Amino acid sequence: MSVAEQSIAGAEARGHGFLASSVGRKVVMAATGVILFGFVTVHMLGNLTSYMGAEAMNHYAEFLHTMIHGMGIWVFRAVLLTAVGLHIWAATTLTLDNMAARPVGYRNQKNVASTWASRTMRWSGVILAAFIVYHLLHLTTGTVHPNFDRANPYANFVNGFKVPAAAAFYIVAQLCLGLHMWHGVWSCTQSFGLAHPRYDSLRRNFATGLTVLVVGVNISYPIAVLTGFIH
Amino acid sequence: MSKHLNLTLHVWRQKNAKCDGKFVEYPAENISPDMSFLEMLDVVNEGLIRKGEEPITFDHDCREGICGTCSMVINGRPHGPRERTTTCQLHMRSFKDGDSITLEPWRAEAFPVIKDLMVDRGAFDRIIAAGGFISVPTGSPQDANALPIPKQSADLSMDAAACIGCGACVAACPNASAMLFVSAKISHLGHLPQGQPERHLRVRDMIAQMDAEEFGTCTNHGECEAACPKGIKMENIARMNRDFIKASLTYRPATSGGGVG
Numbered sequence: 001m002s003v004a005e006q007s008i009a010g011a012e013a014r015g016h017g018f019l020a021s022s023v024g025r026k027v028v029m030a031a032t033g034v035i036l037f038g039f040v041t042v043h044m045l046g047n048l049t050s051y052m053g054a055e056a057m058n059h060y061a062e063f064l065h066t067m068i069h070g071m072g073i074w075v076f077r078a079v080l081l082t083a084v085g086l087h088i089w090a091a092t093t094l095t096l097d098n099m100a101a102r103p104v105g106y107r108n109q110k111n112v113a114s115t116w117a118s119r120t121m122r123w124s125g126v127i128l129a130a131f132i133v134y135h136l137l138h139l140t141t142g143t144v145h146p147n148f149d150r151a152n153p154y155a156n157f158v159n160g161f162k163v164p165a166a167a168a169f170y171i172v173a174q175l176c177l178g179l180h181m182w183h184g185v186w187s188c189t190q191s192f193g194l195a196h197p198r199y200d201s202l203r204r205n206f207a208t209g210l211t212v213l214v215v216g217v218n219i220s221y222p223i224a225v226l227t228g229f230i231h
Numbered sequence: 232m233s234k235h236l237n238l239t240l241h242v243w244r245q246k247n248a249k250c251d252g253k254f255v256e257y258p259a260e261n262i263s264p265d266m267s268f269l270e271m272l273d274v275v276n277e278g279l280i281r282k283g284e285e286p287i288t289f290d291h292d293c294r295e296g297i298c299g300t301c302s303m304v305i306n307g308r309p310h311g312p313r314e315r316t317t318t319c320q321l322h323m324r325s326f327k328d329g330d331s332i333t334l335e336p337w338r339a340e341a342f343p344v345i346k347d348l349m350v351d352r353g354a355f356d357r358i359i360a361a362g363g364f365i366s367v368p369t370g371s372p373q374d375a376n377a378l379p380i381p382k383q384s385a386d387l388s389m390d391a392a393a394c395i396g397c398g399a400c401v402a403a404c405p406n407a408s409a410m411l412f413v414s415a416k417i418s419h420l421g422h423l424p425q426g427q428p429e430r431h432l433r434v435r436d437m438i439a440q441m442d443a444e445e446f447g448t449c450t451n452h453g454e455c456e457a458a459c460p461k462g463i464k465m466e467n468i469a470r471m472n473r474d475f476i477k478a479s480l481t482y483r484p485a486t487s488g489g490g491v492g
Contacts, residue, residue, distance in 0.1 A: 022408075022448040023438055023475045094448050098406035101340050101447030107241075107254070107333055110307035114405065114452035121450065187451040193473025195466045 022097065023191075025090045030188035032087040037181055037210070039080060044214045047157075047221060050230055054154040061153040088129065095122060117183040124176040131173035138166065161225035170222045178215040182207055236262040236323060240275065241333045242287055248343050248351075254333070257287075264324040268311065269294060269301065271323055287334075288347040296320040296460065299395030302402070303348045304335040309399035309458045317397065317460040337398050339407035341444045352398050354444040355412060361440035362433035363416040365425050378424050388422035391415045393461040403458030406447030411455035413441050414471035415463045421474060431478035438475055 018024035046064075049057040064073055111119070134144065139156055142148025146163065149155055161167045185207035189195065194203070224230040238259040245252025259275050266274070269291050276286035292300035301318040305311035311321045326332065334348060342350040392415075400411035417434055420426030426433075449468055456465045 018479045020442075021438055021475075022410075022442050022446075023472055024479065026448060026472070027476060094450075097445075098408070098447035098450070101407035101445055102338055102405075103340055104338050106304060106307060106335055106338055108307045109304075109405070111405075111452075111454060112308070113454050113457035118450065118452045119405070183451070190449075190451050190465070190469050191472055193469045193471075193476060195469030197466070 022094070025094055026191045028086055029090040029094070030191035032083040032090070033184050033188045035079065035083040036087060037185055037214075039083075040177065040181075040214055040218075041210065044217050048217070050154065050157055050221060051224070054152075057154040057157065058152060084129075084132070088125075091122070091125060115183065117179040118187075120179060121183055124180040127173060127176045128180060131169070131176070134169065135173075157221075158225055158230060161222040164226070167222035167226055171219055174215050174218045177218070178211050181214065182211040185210055234264070234328065236264060236326060236328045236330070238262060238271075238326060238329070239331045241331065242347070243335045244287070244347055245336075245344050247346055252344065252347075259332075262323050264322065264326075266323045267294065267319055268305070268321040268323065269319050288345075288349050290349045291319060294319040297395060299397040302337055302350065302352075302397055302399070304333075304337065304402055306333050309337070309402040310397075310460050314457070315460055315462050317395075320460075337402035339398075339401050339446065341407070341409070341446050342398060342401065350398075352396070354446070355396050355398065355409070357444065358409070358413060358437055358440045359416060362429070362436035363420070365420060365429060367425070380423060384422045388419050391419035391422065391463065391467055394419070394459075394463050395461055397460065399458045399460060400455035400463070401446065403454040404447065404449075405452055405454060406450055408449045408455070409441050409444070409446040410449040410468045410471065411459065411463055411465065413437050414467035417471045417474060418467040421470065430474065431481065434471060434474040434478050435482070438471075 019028065046060055047057075049060040067073070068075070117124075137143040138145055138160055139153075142150065142156065145156060145160055147159055161170070186203055189203045221230070236259075240257045240259050241254045242257060243252050244255045257275055257279075259271055262271050262274065269289070272287060272289060279286045290300045290302050292298045294301075296317045296319060299317075302309070303318055305318065305321070310316060310318045311325065313321055313325055336342075336344050336348045337350045337352075339350075341354040342352055345351050394412060394415035396412060398409075398412070401407055401409050404411075417437060420433065421430055451465075453465060456463065
Protein backbone atom coordinates (compact mmCIF):
# COMPACT_ATOMS: atom_id res chain seq x y z
CA MET A 1 0.00 0.00 0.00
CA SER A 2 1.28 3.47 -0.82
CA VAL A 3 1.64 6.05 1.91
CA ALA A 4 -1.43 7.87 0.60
CA GLU A 5 -3.53 4.70 0.63
CA GLN A 6 -2.36 3.84 4.16
CA SER A 7 -3.33 7.32 5.24
CA ILE A 8 -6.78 7.18 3.79
CA ALA A 9 -7.33 3.69 5.19
CA GLY A 10 -6.15 4.89 8.60
CA ALA A 11 -8.39 7.94 8.57
CA GLU A 12 -11.40 5.89 7.50
CA ALA A 13 -10.77 3.19 10.09
CA ARG A 14 -10.55 5.87 12.75
CA GLY A 15 -13.76 7.56 11.65
CA HIS A 16 -14.51 11.25 11.83
CA GLY A 17 -16.31 11.32 15.17
CA PHE A 18 -16.06 14.67 16.91
CA LEU A 19 -15.92 13.18 20.39
CA ALA A 20 -13.42 10.51 19.33
CA SER A 21 -11.00 13.10 18.00
CA SER A 22 -8.35 14.82 20.07
CA VAL A 23 -9.48 18.34 19.14
CA GLY A 24 -13.15 17.44 19.72
CA ARG A 25 -12.39 16.34 23.28
CA LYS A 26 -10.34 19.49 23.84
CA VAL A 27 -13.39 21.51 22.78
CA VAL A 28 -15.55 19.55 25.26
CA MET A 29 -12.98 20.28 27.95
CA ALA A 30 -13.00 23.98 27.07
CA ALA A 31 -16.79 24.30 26.82
CA THR A 32 -17.42 22.56 30.14
CA GLY A 33 -14.55 24.62 31.61
CA VAL A 34 -16.35 27.82 30.63
CA ILE A 35 -19.48 26.60 32.45
CA LEU A 36 -17.44 25.73 35.52
CA PHE A 37 -15.44 28.93 35.78
CA GLY A 38 -18.64 30.85 35.07
CA PHE A 39 -20.16 29.01 38.02
CA VAL A 40 -17.28 29.68 40.43
CA THR A 41 -17.45 33.36 39.52
CA VAL A 42 -21.19 33.56 40.28
CA HIS A 43 -20.67 31.45 43.43
CA MET A 44 -17.98 33.87 44.62
CA LEU A 45 -20.26 36.85 43.96
CA GLY A 46 -23.23 35.22 45.73
CA ASN A 47 -21.15 34.54 48.83
CA LEU A 48 -20.37 38.24 49.12
CA THR A 49 -23.75 38.38 50.86
CA SER A 50 -21.95 36.89 53.90
CA TYR A 51 -20.32 40.30 54.40
CA MET A 52 -23.83 41.79 54.57
CA GLY A 53 -24.84 39.65 57.51
CA ALA A 54 -26.93 36.59 58.37
CA GLU A 55 -30.18 37.89 56.97
CA ALA A 56 -28.79 38.79 53.56
CA MET A 57 -27.03 35.46 53.11
CA ASN A 58 -29.93 33.35 54.31
CA HIS A 59 -32.23 35.33 52.09
CA TYR A 60 -29.95 34.71 49.12
CA ALA A 61 -29.85 30.96 49.93
CA GLU A 62 -33.62 30.88 50.13
CA PHE A 63 -33.84 32.60 46.74
CA LEU A 64 -31.59 29.93 45.21
CA HIS A 65 -33.78 27.17 46.63
CA THR A 66 -37.10 28.72 45.60
CA MET A 67 -36.37 30.32 42.21
CA ILE A 68 -38.54 29.02 39.34
CA HIS A 69 -40.76 27.19 41.89
CA GLY A 70 -37.77 25.36 43.30
CA MET A 71 -36.84 23.97 39.90
CA GLY A 72 -34.02 26.46 39.28
CA ILE A 73 -31.54 24.90 41.65
CA TRP A 74 -32.08 21.45 40.15
CA VAL A 75 -31.49 22.80 36.65
CA PHE A 76 -28.23 24.34 37.90
CA ARG A 77 -27.25 21.10 39.61
CA ALA A 78 -27.98 19.03 36.50
CA VAL A 79 -25.96 21.35 34.25
CA LEU A 80 -23.04 21.46 36.68
CA LEU A 81 -23.00 17.72 37.24
CA THR A 82 -23.03 17.09 33.50
CA ALA A 83 -20.28 19.66 32.95
CA VAL A 84 -18.10 18.18 35.71
CA GLY A 85 -18.68 14.66 34.35
CA LEU A 86 -17.75 15.61 30.79
CA HIS A 87 -14.78 17.70 31.97
CA ILE A 88 -13.37 14.77 33.95
CA TRP A 89 -14.09 12.35 31.10
CA ALA A 90 -12.26 14.55 28.56
CA ALA A 91 -9.36 15.16 30.95
CA THR A 92 -8.97 11.46 31.76
CA THR A 93 -9.07 10.17 28.18
CA LEU A 94 -6.79 12.93 26.88
CA THR A 95 -4.33 12.37 29.73
CA LEU A 96 -4.21 8.63 29.04
CA ASP A 97 -3.62 9.37 25.33
CA ASN A 98 -0.86 11.79 26.22
CA MET A 99 0.84 9.34 28.53
CA ALA A 100 0.68 6.65 25.85
CA ALA A 101 2.13 9.08 23.29
CA ARG A 102 5.46 9.13 25.11
CA PRO A 103 6.14 5.74 26.67
CA VAL A 104 9.89 6.40 27.00
CA GLY A 105 10.72 9.76 28.55
CA TYR A 106 13.80 11.95 28.46
CA ARG A 107 16.67 11.81 30.91
CA ASN A 108 16.13 15.47 31.76
CA GLN A 109 13.70 17.45 29.68
CA LYS A 110 14.17 21.22 29.95
CA ASN A 111 10.95 23.19 30.12
CA VAL A 112 11.38 26.63 28.67
CA ALA A 113 7.86 27.90 27.94
CA SER A 114 5.40 25.95 30.08
CA THR A 115 4.32 27.25 33.45
CA TRP A 116 4.00 25.56 36.81
CA ALA A 117 0.24 25.96 36.43
CA SER A 118 0.14 24.28 33.03
CA ARG A 119 2.24 21.33 34.20
CA THR A 120 0.15 20.74 37.33
CA MET A 121 -3.33 20.87 35.72
CA ARG A 122 -3.85 17.16 36.40
CA TRP A 123 -2.96 17.50 40.07
CA SER A 124 -4.86 20.72 40.68
CA GLY A 125 -7.82 19.10 38.92
CA VAL A 126 -7.74 15.99 41.13
CA ILE A 127 -7.46 18.10 44.29
CA LEU A 128 -10.39 20.23 43.12
CA ALA A 129 -12.51 17.12 42.47
CA ALA A 130 -11.80 15.93 46.03
CA PHE A 131 -12.55 19.40 47.34
CA ILE A 132 -15.90 19.54 45.51
CA VAL A 133 -16.96 16.26 47.16
CA TYR A 134 -15.87 17.56 50.57
CA HIS A 135 -17.50 20.95 49.98
CA LEU A 136 -20.86 19.31 49.14
CA LEU A 137 -20.69 17.04 52.20
CA HIS A 138 -19.69 20.03 54.32
CA LEU A 139 -22.08 22.82 53.38
CA THR A 140 -24.75 21.26 51.15
CA THR A 141 -25.66 18.00 52.87
CA GLY A 142 -23.96 18.81 56.18
CA THR A 143 -22.69 15.23 56.53
CA VAL A 144 -19.22 16.27 57.67
CA HIS A 145 -20.26 19.53 59.31
CA PRO A 146 -19.91 19.74 63.14
CA ASN A 147 -23.32 21.39 63.76
CA PHE A 148 -25.33 21.68 60.56
CA ASP A 149 -28.61 23.58 60.52
CA ARG A 150 -30.46 23.27 57.25
CA ALA A 151 -32.50 26.39 58.00
CA ASN A 152 -29.50 28.63 58.69
CA PRO A 153 -26.85 28.57 55.91
CA TYR A 154 -25.10 31.62 57.39
CA ALA A 155 -24.49 29.82 60.70
CA ASN A 156 -23.22 26.76 58.80
CA PHE A 157 -20.84 29.01 56.88
CA VAL A 158 -19.45 30.68 60.00
CA ASN A 159 -19.31 27.55 62.18
CA GLY A 160 -17.80 25.52 59.33
CA PHE A 161 -14.87 27.91 58.88
CA LYS A 162 -14.24 28.14 62.63
CA VAL A 163 -12.60 24.72 62.36
CA PRO A 164 -9.00 25.63 61.38
CA ALA A 165 -8.38 22.36 59.45
CA ALA A 166 -11.48 22.92 57.34
CA ALA A 167 -10.52 26.54 56.68
CA ALA A 168 -6.99 25.45 55.74
CA PHE A 169 -8.29 22.88 53.26
CA TYR A 170 -10.52 25.55 51.73
CA ILE A 171 -7.58 27.87 51.27
CA VAL A 172 -5.38 25.15 49.73
CA ALA A 173 -8.21 24.18 47.39
CA GLN A 174 -8.67 27.81 46.37
CA LEU A 175 -4.97 28.08 45.51
CA CYS A 176 -5.37 24.96 43.34
CA LEU A 177 -8.40 26.60 41.77
CA GLY A 178 -6.21 29.60 41.02
CA LEU A 179 -3.59 27.52 39.22
CA HIS A 180 -6.27 25.56 37.35
CA MET A 181 -8.22 28.67 36.31
CA TRP A 182 -5.21 30.75 35.33
CA HIS A 183 -4.08 28.15 32.79
CA GLY A 184 -7.58 26.92 31.96
CA VAL A 185 -9.23 30.26 31.19
CA TRP A 186 -6.43 31.20 28.79
CA SER A 187 -6.18 27.67 27.42
CA CYS A 188 -9.87 27.39 26.56
CA THR A 189 -9.64 30.40 24.25
CA GLN A 190 -6.88 28.55 22.40
CA SER A 191 -9.02 25.37 22.15
CA PHE A 192 -11.93 27.37 20.75
CA GLY A 193 -9.54 28.88 18.22
CA LEU A 194 -9.91 32.39 19.61
CA ALA A 195 -6.35 33.50 18.97
CA HIS A 196 -5.39 36.70 17.28
CA PRO A 197 -2.38 38.93 17.98
CA ARG A 198 -4.74 41.81 18.67
CA TYR A 199 -6.34 39.97 21.59
CA ASP A 200 -3.42 37.89 22.88
CA SER A 201 -2.54 40.14 25.81
CA LEU A 202 -6.26 40.50 26.58
CA ARG A 203 -6.62 36.71 26.83
CA ARG A 204 -3.75 36.48 29.33
CA ASN A 205 -4.88 39.47 31.32
CA PHE A 206 -8.48 38.28 31.46
CA ALA A 207 -7.32 34.91 32.82
CA THR A 208 -5.10 36.58 35.40
CA GLY A 209 -7.73 39.12 36.43
CA LEU A 210 -10.57 36.63 36.80
CA THR A 211 -8.35 34.20 38.71
CA VAL A 212 -7.10 36.82 41.17
CA LEU A 213 -10.62 38.10 41.71
CA VAL A 214 -12.28 34.72 42.28
CA VAL A 215 -9.50 33.19 44.37
CA GLY A 216 -8.83 36.38 46.31
CA VAL A 217 -12.45 36.88 47.35
CA ASN A 218 -12.96 33.15 48.05
CA ILE A 219 -9.91 33.01 50.32
CA SER A 220 -11.16 36.07 52.16
CA TYR A 221 -14.19 34.12 53.48
CA PRO A 222 -12.42 31.62 55.78
CA ILE A 223 -9.93 34.32 56.77
CA ALA A 224 -12.75 36.72 57.65
CA VAL A 225 -14.36 34.05 59.83
CA LEU A 226 -11.11 33.03 61.52
CA THR A 227 -10.23 36.66 62.30
CA GLY A 228 -13.72 37.28 63.61
CA PHE A 229 -14.64 39.81 60.92
CA ILE A 230 -17.61 37.61 60.01
CA HIS A 231 -19.18 36.14 63.12
CA MET B 232 43.09 30.60 17.41
CA SER B 233 40.32 30.01 19.88
CA LYS B 234 40.69 27.41 22.55
CA HIS B 235 39.61 23.90 21.66
CA LEU B 236 37.00 22.12 23.76
CA ASN B 237 37.04 18.82 25.57
CA LEU B 238 33.57 17.49 26.19
CA THR B 239 31.86 14.40 27.56
CA LEU B 240 28.93 13.01 25.56
CA HIS B 241 26.24 10.80 27.02
CA VAL B 242 24.68 9.28 23.93
CA TRP B 243 21.59 7.10 23.64
CA ARG B 244 22.71 3.93 21.85
CA GLN B 245 20.07 1.54 20.56
CA LYS B 246 20.85 -1.15 18.02
CA ASN B 247 17.40 -1.23 16.40
CA ALA B 248 13.73 -0.63 17.08
CA LYS B 249 13.36 -3.94 18.95
CA CYS B 250 16.40 -3.77 21.25
CA ASP B 251 16.53 -1.86 24.49
CA GLY B 252 18.84 1.12 24.43
CA LYS B 253 21.16 2.68 26.97
CA PHE B 254 23.30 5.76 27.50
CA VAL B 255 27.00 5.37 26.66
CA GLU B 256 29.68 7.89 27.58
CA TYR B 257 32.13 9.13 24.94
CA PRO B 258 34.83 11.76 25.19
CA ALA B 259 34.86 14.43 22.46
CA GLU B 260 38.36 15.84 22.54
CA ASN B 261 40.06 18.76 20.87
CA ILE B 262 36.84 20.13 19.36
CA SER B 263 37.06 23.45 17.54
CA PRO B 264 34.41 25.96 18.68
CA ASP B 265 33.87 26.74 15.00
CA MET B 266 32.62 23.23 14.25
CA SER B 267 28.93 22.61 13.85
CA PHE B 268 27.37 20.16 16.28
CA LEU B 269 27.13 17.52 13.57
CA GLU B 270 30.78 18.02 12.59
CA MET B 271 31.69 17.38 16.21
CA LEU B 272 29.74 14.11 16.03
CA ASP B 273 31.51 13.30 12.75
CA VAL B 274 34.84 13.68 14.55
CA VAL B 275 33.67 11.45 17.40
CA ASN B 276 32.44 8.88 14.87
CA GLU B 277 35.77 8.93 12.98
CA GLY B 278 37.42 8.04 16.28
CA LEU B 279 34.93 5.23 16.91
CA ILE B 280 35.44 3.82 13.41
CA ARG B 281 39.23 3.88 13.87
CA LYS B 282 38.79 1.90 17.08
CA GLY B 283 36.58 -0.59 15.23
CA GLU B 284 33.44 0.47 17.13
CA GLU B 285 30.00 1.15 15.70
CA PRO B 286 29.63 4.89 14.91
CA ILE B 287 26.72 6.87 16.40
CA THR B 288 23.80 6.95 13.97
CA PHE B 289 22.03 10.28 13.53
CA ASP B 290 19.86 11.88 10.86
CA HIS B 291 21.26 14.71 8.76
CA ASP B 292 21.06 15.93 5.19
CA CYS B 293 21.41 19.52 4.00
CA ARG B 294 23.31 20.79 7.06
CA GLU B 295 22.12 24.30 6.30
CA GLY B 296 18.99 24.38 8.45
CA ILE B 297 16.32 23.98 5.79
CA CYS B 298 15.67 20.29 5.16
CA GLY B 299 14.32 19.26 8.56
CA THR B 300 16.30 16.02 8.72
CA CYS B 301 18.58 16.59 11.69
CA SER B 302 16.97 15.73 14.96
CA MET B 303 18.23 15.11 18.41
CA VAL B 304 17.52 16.26 21.91
CA ILE B 305 20.61 18.00 23.26
CA ASN B 306 20.68 18.46 27.04
CA GLY B 307 16.90 18.14 27.27
CA ARG B 308 16.06 20.52 24.42
CA PRO B 309 15.30 19.55 20.81
CA HIS B 310 18.00 21.00 18.51
CA GLY B 311 19.90 22.21 21.57
CA PRO B 312 20.10 25.42 23.57
CA ARG B 313 19.84 28.09 20.86
CA GLU B 314 16.50 29.48 19.76
CA ARG B 315 15.38 29.09 16.15
CA THR B 316 18.41 26.93 15.35
CA THR B 317 18.50 23.40 13.99
CA THR B 318 21.08 20.92 15.28
CA CYS B 319 23.13 21.29 12.09
CA GLN B 320 23.28 25.08 12.52
CA LEU B 321 24.24 24.83 16.18
CA HIS B 322 27.94 25.54 16.68
CA MET B 323 30.25 24.28 19.35
CA ARG B 324 30.89 27.86 20.52
CA SER B 325 27.53 27.45 22.29
CA PHE B 326 29.28 25.04 24.68
CA LYS B 327 32.03 25.45 27.25
CA ASP B 328 35.17 23.41 27.76
CA GLY B 329 34.44 20.50 30.10
CA ASP B 330 30.68 20.48 29.38
CA SER B 331 28.76 17.27 29.63
CA ILE B 332 26.23 16.83 26.81
CA THR B 333 23.31 14.38 26.83
CA LEU B 334 22.07 13.28 23.41
CA GLU B 335 18.70 11.55 23.04
CA PRO B 336 16.44 10.75 20.11
CA TRP B 337 13.01 12.40 19.68
CA ARG B 338 10.81 10.54 22.18
CA ALA B 339 7.32 9.68 20.94
CA GLU B 340 5.30 6.54 20.38
CA ALA B 341 4.64 7.82 16.85
CA PHE B 342 8.40 8.25 16.18
CA PRO B 343 9.91 4.81 16.81
CA VAL B 344 13.69 4.73 17.15
CA ILE B 345 15.36 3.20 14.08
CA LYS B 346 18.83 3.29 15.53
CA ASP B 347 20.60 5.41 18.17
CA LEU B 348 19.50 9.01 17.57
CA MET B 349 17.59 8.30 14.36
CA VAL B 350 13.79 8.00 14.50
CA ASP B 351 11.17 7.11 11.91
CA ARG B 352 9.12 10.21 11.14
CA GLY B 353 6.93 8.45 8.56
CA ALA B 354 3.90 9.43 10.67
CA PHE B 355 4.37 13.01 9.42
CA ASP B 356 4.35 11.79 5.79
CA ARG B 357 1.11 9.90 6.38
CA ILE B 358 -0.51 12.99 7.93
CA ILE B 359 0.48 15.04 4.87
CA ALA B 360 -0.83 12.30 2.57
CA ALA B 361 -4.15 12.38 4.45
CA GLY B 362 -4.88 16.00 3.52
CA GLY B 363 -1.85 18.27 3.36
CA PHE B 364 -2.22 18.97 -0.34
CA ILE B 365 -4.38 20.78 -2.87
CA SER B 366 -5.89 19.14 -5.94
CA VAL B 367 -5.38 21.17 -9.11
CA PRO B 368 -5.94 20.31 -12.75
CA THR B 369 -2.64 20.59 -14.52
CA GLY B 370 -2.38 22.12 -17.96
CA SER B 371 -1.38 25.44 -19.42
CA PRO B 372 -0.23 27.87 -16.77
CA GLN B 373 -2.59 30.43 -15.34
CA ASP B 374 -1.90 34.13 -15.73
CA ALA B 375 0.38 35.34 -12.99
CA ASN B 376 -1.60 37.13 -10.28
CA ALA B 377 -4.91 35.91 -11.73
CA LEU B 378 -5.94 35.20 -8.14
CA PRO B 379 -5.75 38.26 -5.93
CA ILE B 380 -4.17 37.36 -2.57
CA PRO B 381 -3.84 39.93 0.22
CA LYS B 382 -0.24 40.55 1.19
CA GLN B 383 -0.95 39.61 4.82
CA SER B 384 -2.45 36.25 3.82
CA ALA B 385 0.55 35.51 1.67
CA ASP B 386 2.86 36.43 4.54
CA LEU B 387 0.98 34.32 7.11
CA SER B 388 0.89 31.43 4.68
CA MET B 389 4.63 31.67 4.11
CA ASP B 390 5.28 31.91 7.86
CA ALA B 391 3.38 28.64 8.35
CA ALA B 392 5.04 27.10 5.30
CA ALA B 393 8.43 27.72 6.92
CA CYS B 394 7.81 24.48 8.87
CA ILE B 395 10.48 22.00 7.82
CA GLY B 396 8.74 19.02 9.41
CA CYS B 397 11.66 18.16 11.70
CA GLY B 398 9.43 17.05 14.59
CA ALA B 399 11.04 19.23 17.29
CA CYS B 400 7.54 20.30 18.33
CA VAL B 401 6.61 16.69 19.07
CA ALA B 402 9.92 16.11 20.83
CA ALA B 403 9.51 19.21 23.01
CA CYS B 404 5.83 18.74 23.85
CA PRO B 405 5.32 17.13 27.28
CA ASN B 406 2.43 15.24 25.62
CA ALA B 407 4.29 14.37 22.38
CA SER B 408 1.58 16.22 20.47
CA ALA B 409 2.03 16.95 16.77
CA MET B 410 -0.47 19.82 16.69
CA LEU B 411 2.06 22.54 15.87
CA PHE B 412 3.23 20.61 12.80
CA VAL B 413 -0.27 19.67 11.65
CA SER B 414 -1.60 23.17 12.22
CA ALA B 415 1.30 24.72 10.29
CA LYS B 416 0.53 22.51 7.31
CA ILE B 417 -3.19 23.28 7.55
CA SER B 418 -2.55 27.02 7.88
CA HIS B 419 -0.13 27.38 5.02
CA LEU B 420 -2.78 26.07 2.63
CA GLY B 421 -5.74 27.58 4.49
CA HIS B 422 -4.50 31.15 4.14
CA LEU B 423 -4.56 30.94 0.34
CA PRO B 424 -7.48 30.73 -2.12
CA GLN B 425 -6.05 27.53 -3.59
CA GLY B 426 -6.48 25.85 -0.22
CA GLN B 427 -10.17 26.66 0.17
CA PRO B 428 -11.93 23.85 -1.79
CA GLU B 429 -10.50 21.13 0.47
CA ARG B 430 -10.17 23.22 3.61
CA HIS B 431 -12.76 21.43 5.75
CA LEU B 432 -11.98 17.98 4.41
CA ARG B 433 -8.28 18.63 5.04
CA VAL B 434 -8.58 19.55 8.70
CA ARG B 435 -10.77 16.55 9.49
CA ASP B 436 -8.63 14.05 7.60
CA MET B 437 -5.32 15.34 8.90
CA ILE B 438 -6.53 15.38 12.50
CA ALA B 439 -7.98 11.88 12.12
CA GLN B 440 -4.61 10.69 10.82
CA MET B 441 -2.73 12.56 13.55
CA ASP B 442 -4.87 10.76 16.15
CA ALA B 443 -4.45 7.41 14.41
CA GLU B 444 -0.66 7.84 14.60
CA GLU B 445 -1.07 8.11 18.39
CA PHE B 446 0.43 11.53 18.89
CA GLY B 447 -0.61 13.21 22.13
CA THR B 448 -2.87 16.23 22.42
CA CYS B 449 -2.15 19.87 23.04
CA THR B 450 -2.48 21.21 26.59
CA ASN B 451 -1.17 24.66 25.64
CA HIS B 452 2.19 24.50 27.38
CA GLY B 453 3.89 26.36 24.54
CA GLU B 454 7.03 24.19 24.54
CA CYS B 455 6.57 23.46 20.79
CA GLU B 456 6.68 27.13 19.85
CA ALA B 457 9.80 27.64 21.96
CA ALA B 458 11.56 24.65 20.40
CA CYS B 459 10.57 25.26 16.77
CA PRO B 460 13.67 26.13 14.72
CA LYS B 461 11.45 27.99 12.25
CA GLY B 462 9.42 30.08 14.71
CA ILE B 463 6.03 28.53 13.92
CA LYS B 464 3.44 30.16 16.17
CA MET B 465 0.85 28.52 18.41
CA GLU B 466 -1.70 30.79 16.77
CA ASN B 467 -1.73 28.16 14.02
CA ILE B 468 -3.02 25.57 16.51
CA ALA B 469 -5.91 27.86 17.41
CA ARG B 470 -6.58 28.31 13.71
CA MET B 471 -6.63 24.54 13.21
CA ASN B 472 -9.04 24.13 16.13
CA ARG B 473 -11.28 26.82 14.65
CA ASP B 474 -11.28 25.12 11.24
CA PHE B 475 -11.99 21.76 12.87
CA ILE B 476 -14.95 23.10 14.86
CA LYS B 477 -16.38 24.77 11.75
CA ALA B 478 -15.78 21.70 9.60
CA SER B 479 -17.41 19.40 12.18
CA LEU B 480 -20.45 21.64 12.63
CA THR B 481 -21.10 21.82 8.89
CA TYR B 482 -20.07 18.30 7.92
CA ARG B 483 -22.07 16.55 5.17
CA PRO B 484 -21.18 13.04 4.11
CA ALA B 485 -19.96 12.73 0.53
CA THR B 486 -22.66 11.72 -1.93
CA SER B 487 -22.41 10.46 -5.49
CA GLY B 488 -25.54 12.23 -6.67
CA GLY B 489 -26.44 15.88 -6.66
CA GLY B 490 -25.00 18.92 -8.33
CA VAL B 491 -27.27 18.70 -11.35
CA GLY B 492 -29.37 21.72 -10.47
